[in-house]
Structure formats: C-alpha cells, structure tokens
Amino acid sequence: MINFIDVITVLMMGTSLMVFGLRKYKLSIYAYALQTLLLVIVFLLLHFKYGAHELLLWAFTAFLMKVVFVPLFLLKLVNKLSIINEDEPVGGFFISPVIALSFSLAVSMMFYKVFVHFSIFKDALPLFAASFIFMIGIFGFILRNSFLKQILAYCLFENGIHLSLALMAYNSHELVEIGILTDAIFAVVIMSILAKRFYASYDSLDTSKAVNLRG
C-alpha cells in the first residue's frame, strides 16, 4: 500500500529545491507556500495515523501562519520593491542547486539514521526529508546572495525543523510549538524590514555588495 506520508515528504524535498533554485522570486514564494501546505498535510496524516491530537492544532496554526501569512507578506515585499528575478548567485543558477542537492543528500544520509533511532514516529523517509530540507536551507544562506532568497532559506530550514519536531517531539507542551512558530514569524518580519532597508541603501538585494564591515 502506498504510504502517503512518504510520498508527500518526497514532494516536500522537491519543493525545497524549487524554493532554492527558481530565479523568479514570486515562483519561489509560491513553491514555499506549496511546501508548507504539504507540511500541514503531513501533520494531519500523522494525526490520523498515530492519533496525535496535538498535531491537529499544529496543522491549523501552521496553515494560518506559514501557508497564508508569511507568503502573502513576502509577496507584498516583492511587489513593493518591484523586483522580479534574482541576481546571479555564487557559481551560477545551475551549479548552486547541484551543490546544495548533493551535499544535503549526503548529510541527511548521515543524520536520519541517528534520528530514526530516537524518534517517536519511526518513519525513515520523513526524517530523511526533514534533515534534507534543513540542509537545503543552510545551503541557501551559503550559496545564494539575494537577501530575499536568504529569508526563504530561513523559512526552509524552519520547515525542516518543524517536520522534525512533529516526528520527534510532537507530544511536547503546546506552548513550545507556539513559541517556536512566533519566533519564526517575527524573524521573517524583521528580516523583511531589513531587506527593505538593504534595498534602499544598496539599490539591490545582493548581499555580496555589503562589504563595508569585514571581520
């Protein structure tokens, strides 16, 4: 029988590459919204599969905050700045996703085995996907120069963490989930304000231009 949770988490891995690799900012944001919608569906499926009632509330809050609010906020930012495409990243548009993909696969191969050992839900593929999405987020910061892409990279590894949290620690106090989610939303809002300032100062979102302060 097809395990729907596995299928959806693989789709989440695909969408994380889209968020990372797509040139058009708006498409990247749509990919992120889609990924978060898939995350919400995973929460719901885990809820039905294991009777984890906490995940029902998580699914609802994650939908409101991350599928609706964050993408709309970022789209508004893109519209305000009137920017369409990302500037050329480190190594070009083709090389950087290849590097991110290969390294993320390698690191996730290492970590998911440890996570499976301790996880509450022993679903191997979702645990693999969680570390993969987290690593793609980390590489987003390293390999992409655009401030907006880095905000999306933050959102990516935050999704990776949320997936891990649902699989490994769903039964922790509800306040924990709310605290972490609130932090993430504030972080995106503050980073967006800084991105606007950055654009006003540098006339670009290319963070490699910020070389006034060096070590």
Added chain:
Amino acid sequence: MDILLLILIIPFVCGVVMFVMPLHFKLLQSFHILLSLIVSSLLLSAVSKVVHGAELSAFDNFIFLDSLGAIFLSLIAITGLLVNIYATTYMKWELEDGHVSLKEVKNYFALSFIFTWTMSLSVVCNNIAFMWAAIEATTLASVFLVSVKKDQKSTESGYKYIVLCSIGLAFALYATILLYSAANGKIDGDAMLYTNLIANAGNLDSMALKLVFIFALIGFGTKAGLAPTHTWLPDVHAEGPAPTSALLSGVLLKCAMLGLIRYYAIVANGVGFDFVQSVMIISGTLTLFISSFFLIRQHNVKRMFAYHSIAHMGVIAFGLGVGGAIGLFAALFHCAAHSFTKALAFCSTGNIAKIYGTKDMTKMGGMIHIAPLTAVLFGIAICSLVGVPGFAIFVSEFLIFKAAAINGSYLLMGIFAVALAIIFIADFSHFFLASFGKVEGKVVHNSEMKFSENIPLIALAILIVAFGIWQFDSFTVLLDESVKTIMKK
C-alpha cells in the same frame, strides 16, 4: 503575585509604556531611568530569594529560577541598569549631533526593555525548547538596537547579526529536539524540563547526548561568540551604539553561554565530564587564539573590544574545559567579571567617540589631559580585561590556572598563559596609544563629561575593583550552589 511572573510581565509592560510615551526627550529620559530601576529591583529581589535558599517555580515548573539562573539574572539587573542609565546620556549626545531622531531614541528605549524581557525569560525557562525560543527572541529584540541608523553600515551589521545568529541557533533547536526525543519515555516526567533531564541524565543514550552537545555548541556557541562562528560580533559591535554593545557583550553573550552551560551539565552527567571538557578545551583554545590574533591588528576601539569579548568567551569555555569544581566556579565567576568589565569598556568608548569624533585609536592620544576621568575608567576596564591583580577578571583567570594545576594539566596552563600574554601586549599598546602622548587627530569635545554623566561608569568601575579584592558571600553562595548542581554533588 508570584515574583517570577512579575519579572516576566513588568519589563514587557515597561517596553509598551515607552512605546506610547510622547516625544519629549526629558520625559523619555526620566521614565527610562525610573522604569529601569523598577525592573532591576524586581530582578534582584527574585535573586535574593534564591540566595536565601528559596526555589522559585511557576506554571507547573515551566519556568523556574535556580542558583545558576540567578547568577545571570543578577547580571541582567545590575549591568542592564547601569548601561540603561548611560544610554540616556549617550542618546542625548546622538540626538544633539543629529545622528538619530527623537522617535528613534524612543524606540531604542522601548526596545531595550523588550530586550531585557527576552533575556530574563531565557534565564528562567525550565523548558529547554522555550529557552531556545527566548534566546532566539533576544536576537530579534536586539536587531534594531544594533541597527539604529538607516545607513549602509548599520543595515549591513543588522543583516549579519540576524542571519548568522538565526542559522547558528537553528542547530541549537535541533539539539533540543534530539535531546527531547532521546529522553522521551526514558525519564520520569516531562522530558522537555531541564530539571527532569539533569536529574535523570544517567538514563539517556550516550551517543545521542554527544551529538546533542555538538549541535548545542554550534548553536549557542554562535550566539555566544565562540570561534569559528564568531564573525558577526566585531561587525555588530563596530556599528551599534555604545550602550547596545555594552548590553550585547555584557549580558546577552552570557545568556547564550547559560544555554550552553545547561546542556554541558546534562551531557556531562549523562556521558561523563571527559567528553564535554575535551570539546570545550578545543573550542576555548581555538577561540582564544583566533581572537588574540585579530585583536593585535585592531585600531578601531570598538572592534578591539569586540574581539576581546570573543577572547573572554574563550576563557569561559576554557574554564568549563579545565573543569572540576574550581574550573566551573572560575567560568561562572568570569561571566560576572566580564559582564561588568565589558560594560564599562564599551560605555567608555561612548565617551571616547564623543571626545575624538572617531573610533580609530591611531587618531587619538592625550586623553589623560583632555578627560582624565574617562582615561582612568578606560584604564580600569583595560586592566581588568588583561587580568591585572586587584581587578575582577584576575580572580577567575587565576582560578583557571589553579584548576589546571590541580588537574596536572601543565600543557593547558602554558596554552592559556600564551593567549593571555598576547592579549596583554595588544591591550596595553592600544591603551597607551589612546591615553598618552600627543593628540594625533582632532579633538571634537575638549573636556571631560559631566560627573553625573559618568556615574554609571564609575559604579561599574567600583564593581570591577570590588569583585577583584572582595569576596561577596551571597554571590559565592550562588556560585557554589551552581557548581554543585552542574556536578550533581
């Protein structure tokens, strides 16, 4: 009402009050000082209860105050208060010079209360995931304290700060999740609570604990300024206003260090002290040598002190690495000693920048004639930073040597001595450059600051000397109790 709830509600309320205040500088200044006094007295009254043996907890043990948390809460109260008072003077100068608007000053004052609130929250959380959330919130609350102006450099420093700290702390969250899942079902009670985790650390899987500690070190180490992920610190300190740097270096870095110390305690009691000590020695040595190398090359006074902060985080890590009751005592004492010293150091750079209109020490000189009190205060900060006997930092550095000698770790003593010698040479050469000789650049403000403006700096200097020559019983009680908690004896 419970004192723990009050210390979490009042700073937040003070922040909101400051946000809605009218745009009138004198009023803002008076309220900032008054509300800071209220917040600090509340924090200190909670600390005094712990000193007298009380165990504070609320919300089903969700938040608590143990002796370890009380040490750091007292730093938030004392250093925070003195820096906040100095901030009113500093912001007055910035306003007079036209560098900031009155609205920006008001936002600055309001945000500093929100910042205090998040820091207080981070030290009283018993729930480790909520502690992580509070430490991440300290970053978010302080971004606009760093990036007050809207120019290129200020924006760049804010960008580096939030991005690097957020990435780093993500690893700490992974550590938290892994620790919870490894402990869930294997220990009595909620596996998210620090008190349960440390009480049952022996039941946890050693492989998981080792991985947890490495993740926690990367995460909290980034925020605390341990090498190699320290790079945000010099840039942020160079650009942020002097009181922000004082708060960040004096208090915030210690809150992140507290997070790491809590993980250190759990893992040490789970897998034994050898593992955590080895890891901390590597981290401390790396941090000490990287920072002392960069320290020598710095002529920007704030950048120099930023590298100092990194070096002293290395000293704390080294103390944790040398270990034993004395090593742990020294590391915790160093947190307090460095907090007062670095707050004085950064606040005195505010005076120095006002006098010379620059932060470049090669363009200074003759400070002892222009502003003798500032020069003496600057000198006290430098003397403490390099560990001159009679100043607070000497005590902890001496104790680290003692702990290493007791363990028979002569190699560690040698490494530590070399690093301190480099810092000593770098600091005094810089101090003489700025304070003595003839003036190299121009002097913008050719007189000492008013005495009233220097009062918080003098208070910090008195604290540095007092902690250097006197043993405060109540503080020693907290340190001893904390060491016992960490070593579980």
